[in-house]
Amino acid sequence: MFNLTPTVVSREQVTPVHVRLRLSAPEIALAALPGQFLHLRVSAACDPLLRRPFSIMLTEPATGLIDLLVQVVGRGSEAVAAAMPGQSFDIIGPLGHGFPLAPSGSQVFLVAGGVGVAPLIGLAEALAEAPGEREIFSLFGARTESLLCCWLELAERCVEFTAVTEDGSIGETGLVSEALARRLQAPFPGKRVIYACGPMPMLTAIAAIGREADVETYVSLERWMGCGVGACLGCVVPAAAPSVERYLRVCKDGPVFPATALDWEAMPR
Amino acid sequence: MSAVDLSVELCGLGLKNPVMVASGIFGYGTEYADLVDVSSLGALVTKAVTLEPREGNPPPRLCETPAAMLNAIGLQNPGVEVFVTEKLPALRDFGVPIIVNVAGATLEDYVAVARRLAETEGLAALELNVSCPNVKAGGLHCGVSPDLTAELVATVKAACPLPLITKLSPNVTDIASIARAAVEAGSDALSLINTLLGMAIDVERQAPVLANVTGGLSGPAIRPVAVRMVWEVARAVPVPIIGMGGIMTARDALEFLLAGATAVAIGTANFVNPDTAAEVLKGLEDYCRRHEVARLSDLIGAAHQY
Numbered sequence A: 001m002f003n004l005t006p007t008v009v010s011r012e013q014v015t016p017v018h019v020r021l022r023l024s025a026p027e028i029a030l031a032a033l034p035g036q037f038l039h040l041r042v043s044a045a046c047d048p049l050l051r052r053p054f055s056i057m058l059t060e061p062a063t064g065l066i067d068l069l070v071q072v073v074g075r076g077s078e079a080v081a082a083a084m085p086g087q088s089f090d091i092i093g094p095l096g097h098g099f100p101l102a103p104s105g106s107q108v109f110l111v112a113g114g115v116g117v118a119p120l121i122g123l124a125e126a127l128a129e130a131p132g133e134r135e136i137f138s139l140f141g142a143r144t145e146s147l148l149c150c151w152l153e154l155a156e157r158c159v160e161f162t163a164v165t166e167d168g169s170i171g172e173t174g175l176v177s178e179a180l181a182r183r184l185q186a187p188f189p190g191k192r193v194i195y196a197c198g199p200m201p202m203l204t205a206i207a208a209i210g211r212e213a214d215v216e217t218y219v220s221l222e223r224w225m226g227c228g229v230g231a232c233l234g235c236v237v238p239a240a241a242p243s244v245e246r247y248l249r250v251c252k253d254g255p256v257f258p259a260t261a262l263d264w265e266a267m268p269r
Numbered sequence B: 001m002s003a004v005d006l007s008v009e010l011c012g013l014g015l016k017n018p019v020m021v022a023s024g025i026f027g028y029g030t031e032y033a034d035l036v037d038v039s040s041l042g043a044l045v046t047k048a049v050t051l052e053p054r055e056g057n058p059p060p061r062l063c064e065t066p067a068a069m070l071n072a073i074g075l076q077n078p079g080v081e082v083f084v085t086e087k088l089p090a091l092r093d094f095g096v097p098i099i100v101n102v103a104g105a106t107l108e109d110y111v112a113v114a115r116r117l118a119e120t121e122g123l124a125a126l127e128l129n130v131s132c133p134n135v136k137a138g139g140l141h142c143g144v145s146p147d148l149t150a151e152l153v154a155t156v157k158a159a160c161p162l163p164l165i166t167k168l169s170p171n172v173t174d175i176a177s178i179a180r181a182a183v184e185a186g187s188d189a190l191s192l193i194n195t196l197l198g199m200a201i202d203v204e205r206q207a208p209v210l211a212n213v214t215g216g217l218s219g220p221a222i223r224p225v226a227v228r229m230v231w232e233v234a235r236a237v238p239v240p241i242i243g244m245g246g247i248m249t250a251r252d253a254l255e256f257l258l259a260g261a262t263a264v265a266i267g268t269a270n271f272v273n274p275d276t277a278a279e280v281l282k283g284l285e286d287y288c289r290r291h292e293v294a295r296l297s298d299l300i301g302a303a304h305q306y
């Protein structure tokens, strides 16, 4: 874990509300695992006050570069997305537990909702580079075609890519969880693993689908954070019985959890 | 000018410097160890410890408000026994004075925790959290009543020989009267302020943001309230005060010292900048040099001579 002030080396407006930032952060590029995140200070003043968490999308240890994908939803993300090359950010990271890599021979499903695609792109890269063979399928859901940010980055790292839009503007129509359920109907003799990141209702649906299909499922959660390092207990989610602790910290115990470790009934939206 | 003397005397604890971290911010010390030189702190106050383990409030537990945040963590902690056997050894290794924040639902709870801590080595002091909902007081917290505060302080003082610091709630009409009651009952020092009761509503969902409905407000927005309360309490009682509430910089810390605080605690600012305590300390030293103050403790309460 480091507290650094890396500089932005490039900025790309991917969609009207998504910006891809490339930062020079060699320590992070070397240390980060897919699914880990950075806690970014978004203002030098007192308002907005708290840091904001952002996933590490991709790392390039050889050049020391890392990529973030930022969706503008409020003042904090707006400030991050407005960063220009040369500007630097105060970051803490890499934080949390990332995705465990599926063993060789397994069939993998990467399921992204909106900006939740970010950590899954890094995961696709890590799975592709890991020793052995894996069959990687990806499904990317968004409200409409223009919000499928960086979809090519995901598609090019997988054997099959499926776009799913709620308005049917491209790909399959409906919810990405429904598309996943359809994929899982095809039998597969080996091990299957689902990795999902997106809004809570999507993750809840996918946890249920994974449970029903008896497929190992990992979800990456988003919660408001205070410290980001496990100290304040502000970011907790309910743990499934028979965990010793009633609550788990998204920042420290997660953000990636086995879906079976969580109490989805008591999950806040 | 020769080196500035940053040490302060706080109810028998000679602190090497007056900058501590506040309760609930630093966990049990280890979480920040990668980022912060914990051993350079004046003292460390733990998250509240209760007799039995507490699971805390359901989430969402925090949200941001203008220049502040609301939290409703709800005293989540593993209980005093696990604290002593599993958390304390690592904390002690930092070599800084450890102040344990004690909370409870009944007088008996507080006493049992105080007794357990009394027989534990390596603790500097207890900080009595009087802002917890109290069963006997019908859910009201003791901190709103001078009589209940006095009863709690006297009982805990009798149960544990460690220096006792009473942490005052700002959610009262007359904080000076509570401070007087605590000191008359034997409190060796006071710390203030705890969080201000607040609330936020999600207008899209038309519902409270926090699952607990209300939460405690902290951060720079509460600083003027905290400074005013330290000022009032410093005039009312002779014991040392640990001032806190929205301290982000050395300048902010100086407000508290000048208002009468002997030490300061950094809370929410740690989330924003884990290095705040070190930067505040450095800033205090620079200030003393600039103002040719040989001992930082000479600044305590200086603004009362205006």
Ligand SMILES: Cc1cc2nc3c(=O)[nH]c(=O)nc-3n(C[C@H](O)[C@H](O)[C@H](O)COP(=O)(O)OP(=O)(O)OC[C@H]3O[C@@H](n4cnc5c(N)ncnc54)[C@H](O)[C@@H]3O)c2cc1C
Pocket: A037, A048, A052, A053, A054, A055, A056, A068, A069, A070, A071, A072, A073, A074, A075, A076, A077, A078, A115, A118, A119, A221, A222, A223, A224, A225, A255
């Ligand atoms: C581990 C983790 C990884 C993340 N990775 C990314 C990423 O790669 N790219 C990205 O664009 N975003 C990511 N997020 C979400 C991002 O942190 C929030 O969008 C951001 O904090 C919003 O701040 P703001 O000031 O712009 O919005 P605010 O003004 O604070 O809020 C705007 C809206 O967003 C909601 N919101 C704010 N913060 C959160 C949060 N942390 N979780 C859920 N809802 C929230 C609020 O309810 C509000 O409706 C991640 C969150 C977590 C916890």
Ligand SMILES: Cc1cc2nc3c(=O)[nH]c(=O)nc-3n(C[C@H](O)[C@H](O)[C@H](O)COP(=O)(O)O)c2cc1C
Pocket: A226, A232, A234, B022, B023, B024, B025, B046, B047, B048, B071, B073, B075, B101, B129, B167, B193, B194, B195, B217, B218, B219, B220, B222, B244, B245, B246, B247, B265, B266, B267, B268, B269
């Ligand atoms: C997340 C969080 C948890 C806290 N937990 C405790 C606690 O367990 N006991 C206590 O006495 N005060 C607790 N506090 C209050 C702080 O110690 C401090 O009094 C208050 O936050 C004001 O200081 P600040 O504005 O610098 O944060 C907590 C505050 C926060 C933000």
Ligand code: FES
Pocket: A224, A225, A226, A227, A228, A229, A230, A231, A232, A233, A234, A235, A236, A249, A250, A251, A252
């Ligand atoms: S944000 Fe503080 S414990 Fe997770």
